Amino acid sequence: MLQTATKPGAAAPAPTPPAGYNAAVDFIDRHLDEGRGQRIAVVDDDGRYTYAELARRMDAVGRALLQLGVDQEARVAIVMLDSVDFPAAFWGAMKAGFVPVPLNTLLTSDDYRRIVSDSRAQAVIVSADLMEKVAPALADQPLLRHVLVQGRPLAGLPALADLAQAAAGPLEAARRTPDDVAFWLYSSGSTGPAKGVRHLQGSLRATAELFGHGILGISADDVVFSAPKLFFAFGLGNGMTHPFSVGATAVYTALRPTPETVLAVLDRHQPTVFFGVPTLFGQVLAAVEKDGVAHARPRLCVSAGEALPEAVGRAWEARFGCEIVDGVGCTEMLHTFLSNRPGRVRYGTSGQPVPGYQVRLVDDAGADVAVGEIGELWVQGPSASGGYWNQRDKSLRTFLGPWTRTGDKYFVDAPGDYHYCGRADDMMKVGGNWVSPFEVESILLAHPSVLEAAVVPARNRANLVKPKAFVVLRDGIEPSSRLERELKDFVRSRAALWKYPRWIEFIDELPKTATGKIRRFQLAGRT
Numbered sequence: 239m240l241q242t243a244t245k246p247g248a249a250a251p252a253p254t255p256p257a258g259y260n261a262a263v264d265f266i267d268r269h270l271d272e273g274r275g276q277r278i279a280v281v282d283d284d285g286r287y288t289y290a291e292l293a294r295r296m297d298a299v300g301r302a303l304l305q306l307g308v309d310q311e312a313r314v315a316i317v318m319l320d321s322v323d324f325p326a327a328f329w330g331a332m333k334a335g336f337v338p339v340p341l342n343t344l345l346t347s348d349d350y351r352r353i354v355s356d357s358r359a360q361a362v363i364v365s366a367d368l369m370e371k372v373a374p375a376l377a378d379q380p381l382l383r384h385v386l387v388q389g390r391p392l393a394g395l396p397a398l399a400d401l402a403q404a405a406a407g408p409l410e411a412a413r414r415t416p417d418d419v420a421f422w423l424y425s426s427g428s429t430g431p432a433k434g435v436r437h438l439q440g441s442l443r444a445t446a447e448l449f450g451h452g453i454l455g456i457s458a459d460d461v462v463f464s465a466p467k468l469f470f471a472f473g474l475g476n477g478m479t480h481p482f483s484v485g486a487t488a489v490y491t492a493l494r495p496t497p498e499t500v501l502a503v504l505d506r507h508q509p510t511v512f513f514g515v516p517t518l519f520g521q522v523l524a525a526v527e528k529d530g531v532a533h534a535r536p537r538l539c540v541s542a543g544e545a546l547p548e549a550v551g552r553a554w555e556a557r558f559g560c561e562i563v564d565g566v567g568c569t570e571m572l573h574t575f576l577s578n579r580p581g582r583v584r585y586g587t588s589g590q591p592v593p594g595y596q597v598r599l600v601d602d603a604g605a606d607v608a609v610g611e612i613g614e615l616w617v618q619g620p621s622a623s624g625g626y627w628n629q630r631d632k633s634l635r636t637f638l639g640p641w642t643r644t645g646d647k648y649f650v651d652a653p654g655d656y657h658y659c660g661r662a663d664d665m666m667k668v669g670g671n672w673v674s675p676f677e678v679e680s681i682l683l684a685h686p687s688v689l690e691a692a693v694v695p696a697r698n699r700a701n702l703v704k705p706k707a708f709v710v711l712r713d714g715i716e717p718s719s720r721l722e723r724e725l726k727d728f729v730r731s732r733a734a735l736w737k738y739p740r741w742i743e744f745i746d747e748l749p750k751t752a753t754g755k756i757r758r759f760q761l762a763g764r765t
Contacts, residue, residue: 255440260411261420262333264443265482266293266325267411274485277458281507282321282490289485292325297409298402299330305405306384308360310335310412313422315359316469317341317350317372319492323388323398324468325478327363332420335412336361339422339434340469342751343368349432350375353424354382356628357434363398366390367492416440419624423471425569434627435569442479444620445573448594450480453577454538454563456511458485463509463536465495465518466754472542475573476513497525504534512536515543515754517690519562520550524689524712526557535560542567542574543754545658545676548586549684565589566658570642572621576656586680587655588648595619597656598641599648607649612659612672615646647674664758666695666703668736673705675758678737681729682707687715688725692748693739694762707739708761710748717744 255264266289269275275290287295303314314331316338318324324340331338339357341350343365350372354362358381364372366389376385386398414420420439424432450456464476468490481488489507493499495514500522504512514522519541526533539554539562546564555561565577566588576597578589591597599613600606607613618640625633636643647659659665659674666673675693682691689712696706709725711717722742729738743764749757 255416255443257415258413259416259439260333260414261439261442262296262329263411265479266296266329266333269293269482269485274458277485278487279482279485280322280325280488280490281461283492284321287322292322294406295322295326295402296330296333298406299326299398300334300336300409301405301407302386302398302401303331303336303361304334304409306361306401308336308384311337311419312360313337313339313357315339315341315354315357315362317343317362317364317368318388318469319343319365319367320468320477320490321388321492322490324490325482325488326402327388327398328421328468328478330409333409333411335414337419337421339424340474341424342432342469343467345371347371347374351379353432353434354379357422360384361386363388365492366392369395414439417624422627423469423474423569423572433629433632436624436627437572437621438624441572441621443483444594445475446479446483448592448619448621449565449574449577450475450483452593453565453574453579454480454511454540455580456480456484456486460484460486460511461489461507461509462486462511462513463489463503463507464513465500466513466515466543467495471569471572472513472515472567472574476540479573497522501525501533504536508534510537511540512538513540513542516541516546516550516564517544517748517750517754517756519546519554520683520689523550523553523557528713533558538563538580540565544756545588546585547676547680547683549680551583551585563589565592566615566644566646566656568642568644570623570636570644571595571617571619572623575617575619575621576615584655587651587657589656590654592619599650609652610649612647612649612665612674614662615644615648615656616641617644618642661758664694666705668703668705671734671736673737675705677733678705678707678729678739681732682709682725682739684732685725685728687711687721690748692756692758692761694758696741696762698740704740705737706741706743708743708745708748710746711744 269289279289279292280287314336328338361384363386387395388398462481466473541564551562561583565574567574575595598616678693679691690710692708695703749760
């Protein structure tokens with residue numbers, strides 16, 4: 239089934255930026271030219287910074303990289319905790335004509351070694367607090383010329399702040415076209431090793447116009463806090479693209495997004511828009527139930543990364559008086575392309591296509607499926623990646639003309655809302671019937687004893703595939719055979735018989751990527 243957004247009054251497709259376009263000028267310098275230089279752009283753990291100050295820092299970083307002799311269009315890896323220095327480095331590298339490559343701050347040394355080599359980065363900017371883990375990856379990298387340290391000084395390594403101060407001054411923007419590669423992101427690795435995803439200059443503006451403005455209605459008066467970090471495609475859009483496109487304020491913290499950290503930021507900075515992922519919303523709810531404190535309430539909450547269970551959405555709205563707008567995006571499309579709308583949230587669905595995007599649900603032969611039938615989700619739109627770096631076979635399998643294969647299984651109902659079933663690799667056939675892990679997980683999450691759940695295929699003694707659930711219990715709940723039977727019966731009473739988990743294993747924590755996605759393939763290896 240092919241569907242486009244037809245919402246009356248929906249935002250028009252994003253305009254194509256002109257030749258000579260450099261996204262850094264659009265998202266940062268434009269605010270100075272239009273009289274918004276004294277508006278607060280960033281609030282981080284150490285202070286508050288205007289758009290004029292951010293522009294000065296951006297230019298200084300770009301000039302410093304030029305003075306170091308980094309080649310035009312070379313990659314500059316960014317392994318940094320969230321602070322004002324992150325956007326300064328990202329936009330500064332882009333404005334100077336380089337290609338910033340933000341990297342996950344929770345990777346291993348081996349991961350960094352592989353990615354720095356794969357990207358052929360000529361410079362790496364690293365937060366001092368991460369250097370112990372990153373340093374081993376930087377040896378024997380023949381194309382790497384410069385390692386710059388952000389934050390506290392480290393002996394023997396140049397400090398980003400010192401180089402930027404010495405290079406202070408206006409920076410002339412490198413002339414680019416909307417189709418030039420602007421930056422890379424490495425995929426989150428929820429299904430295997432991360433891939434370098436190349437994004438174009440015009441893609442950032444497209445996501446801001448179509449989702450940030452068209453769906454969320456973000457304005458200059460908003461204060462935005464994204465728990466997902468800036469290195470993540472979702473977090474980059476939430477924390478830079480959307481707020482900087484309108485002159486709003488972005489709140490950053492270098493701390494990990496634990497429930498305690500998130501609640502502290504909400505209470506201290508009173509953001510009007512809060513972005514999270516489903517597991518975090520559930521964890522924050524559990525923490526609030528325990529502390530019994532009345533916390534700040536944003537006007538709008540937004541979720542992506544994985545599908546939001548209905549029970550979590552309804553519990554959050556009841557507690558905070560604020561609905562969660564759930565949607566779906568992927569690194570290959572840069573941000574959200576399928577979403578609920580504020581004021582029209584149907585929990586348990588991913589909503590409808592964002593204006594400017596088209597989606598299809600297809601079978602294994604690539605033919606459109608009917609309403610109510612499960613198919614693989616394909617999408618096309620103006621923010622699609624230019625392809626994977628150095629992975630031609632995977633690019634050919636993922637990018638089919640204008641269409642991008644997401645690897646997600648969905649069905650669409652009669653009103654036109656899309657229901658997530660699971661990753662194509664995670665779906666399982668039980669007795670000839672499809673089973674959606676997400677459906678079973680959502681039922682388990684509705685049980686008062688369950689904090690988190692993940693369902694994967696396992697084989698019984700007859701070598702037949704059956705569902706198995708890994709369950710994290712709420713504080714104070716002890717695992718037992720009685721609870722195991724209760725959870726099985728709970729699912730059986732709410733879903734078709736073949737869907738209930740034949741085995742339940744209680745664990746302390748689910749394996750996740752740094753962006754909060756459950757690594758089901760790791761759990762499947764334990765069955």
